[in-house]
Amino acid sequence: MAYSQPHSRVSVLSTSSHSSSVEHLSPTASTTRFSLPSIPATPGAPAYPRPAGVRPNIYDRNLNKTRITEVSGAAFTFLFSEVVQYTQKRVSGINDLERRLNTLGYRIGARVLELMAWRAEAASKAPKREIRFLPALMSIHTQVWRAVFGKPADAIEKSVENADEYMIIDNDPLVERYISVPKDMSTLSCSSFTAGIVEAVLDGLGFPARVTAHNTPMAQFPSRTTILIKLEKSVLEREEVFKG
Amino acid sequence: MAIFGLWVINKAGGLVYQRNFADGLAQLTSNEYLVLAGTLHGIHAITSRLSPIGGSSSGAQVIEGESFKMTILLTATATKFVLLTSLAEPNADNVLQKVYEIYSDAVMKNPFHTPEMPIRSEGFDTRITALIGSGL
Numbered sequence: 001m002a003y004s005q006p007h008s009r010v011s012v013l014s015t016s017s018h019s020s021s022v023e024h025l026s027p028t029a030s031t032t033r034f035s036l037p038s039i040p041a042t043p044g045a046p047a048y049p050r051p052a053g054v055r056p057n058i059y060d061r062n063l064n065k066t067r068i069t070e071v072s073g074a075a076f077t078f079l080f081s082e083v084v085q086y087t088q089k090r091v092s093g094i095n096d097l098e099r100r101l102n103t104l105g106y107r108i109g110a111r112v113l114e115l116m117a118w119r120a121e122a123a124s125k126a127p128k129r130e131i132r133f134l135p136a137l138m139s140i141h142t143q144v145w146r147a148v149f150g151k152p153a154d155a156i157e158k159s160v161e162n163a164d165e166y167m168i169i170d171n172d173p174l175v176e177r178y179i180s181v182p183k184d185m186s187t188l189s190c191s192s193f194t195a196g197i198v199e200a201v202l203d204g205l206g207f208p209a210r211v212t213a214h215n216t217p218m219a220q221f222p223s224r225t226t227i228l229i230k231l232e233k234s235v236l237e238r239e240e241v242f243k244g
Numbered sequence: 245m246a247i248f249g250l251w252v253i254n255k256a257g258g259l260v261y262q263r264n265f266a267d268g269l270a271q272l273t274s275n276e277y278l279v280l281a282g283t284l285h286g287i288h289a290i291t292s293r294l295s296p297i298g299g300s301s302s303g304a305q306v307i308e309g310e311s312f313k314m315t316i317l318l319t320a321t322a323t324k325f326v327l328l329t330s331l332a333e334p335n336a337d338n339v340l341q342k343v344y345e346i347y348s349d350a351v352m353k354n355p356f357h358t359p360e361m362p363i364r365s366e367g368f369d370t371r372i373t374a375l376i377g378s379g380l
Contacts, residue, residue, distance in 0.1 A: 074353075077353040078352075078353060080355075081353050081354065081355040082355070083355075084355035084356075085355045088355070178349050178350055178353035178354055178367060179353075179354055179355060179356070179367075180350065180354050180356065180365040180366040180367040180368070181356060182356050182364065185356075190355075222370075
């Protein structure tokens with residue numbers, strides 16, 4: 001069961017929610033912890049009159065409307081730049097930095113998967129979920145990428161040497177668009193953040209894997225990045241059983 | 245009709261970026277460029293207080309010589325972009341505005357840049373090259 005062995009990276013989240021499961025029920029009690037705006041609890045009636053022309057608070061918006069809720073690209077890049085700077089001050093090396101970015105992405109990926117499943121399947125009478133690896137990989141390449149970055153990834157490849165390795169390729173990753181990595185850190189790929197998102201989605205779908213990001217520049221795509229997925233043995237074994 | 249060079253001066257008067265694009269001006273050492281940038285910073289500070297109607301002004305915007313013209317763009321954060329061009333260059337202001345745009349994208353959004361320090365960003369170099377032309 002997934003609950004008996006929580007993933008090491010979500011342990012912080014799960015302990016905090018256990019300790020305060022009562023608080024969660026009341027929106028006013030949780031304001032100090034999540035800095036939510038305080039909303040008077042009056043079910044059935046609009047919480048407060050809204051002046052005309054003001055966009056609704058993000059918490060009041062419909063989760064299913066994606067068309068008008070795009071996020072400012074500049075705001076994201078500045079935030080991500082600060083994230084990288086903050087993280088860089090607290091790590092000892094490039095591997096450590098990539099691991100931490102991966103962890104941050106993981107926490108986003110877990111939420112992306114849940115939100116996407118809700119958006120795509122909640123209304124359907126027979127909700128489904130991918131149980132085979134290749135369709136799951138395809139849906140990450142198109143749906144997850146479109147939900148997070150607004151465009152599908154550029155390619156999927158399967159490793160020739162190792163049967164357990166698959167690659168998602170992005171020719172111009174959004175998170176790295178304005179990042180110039182200094183020469184002495186040339187192996188660093190800030191797309192480790194994206195790798196974390198992919199890892200969380202795969203984990204959530206039941207395909208545990210180790211996901212890393214690597215720079216694979218080409219002449220016309222200098223920031224081309226490969227997201228390398230190394231599946232756990234159990235996944236391959238299960239795929240074999242499905243085939244038979 | 246030529247663009248000779250581009251300087252970026254930080255708010256303390258230090259030269260954080262300098263690049264030549266065409267022959268036409270005397271070649272200087274990097275130390276001389278630093279001194280010139282510091283001097284220009286001082287001159288600019290004086291000119292910004294010379295407004296006859298009181299209050300502060302934007303300071304010098306164009307300085308012209310016999311063979312060249314210096315166009316200065318002062319940003320809201322007191323960073324100065326200086327473009328050295330020939331006298332006939334008509335769109336120095338446009339170029340500077342685009343340089344400012346590239347600077348805010350490729351320098352300020354880059355987590356590996358330290359504010360007020362020399363600009364060493366591949367992305368900035370590449371996009372400036374695309375805008376003005378290859379360096380010497």
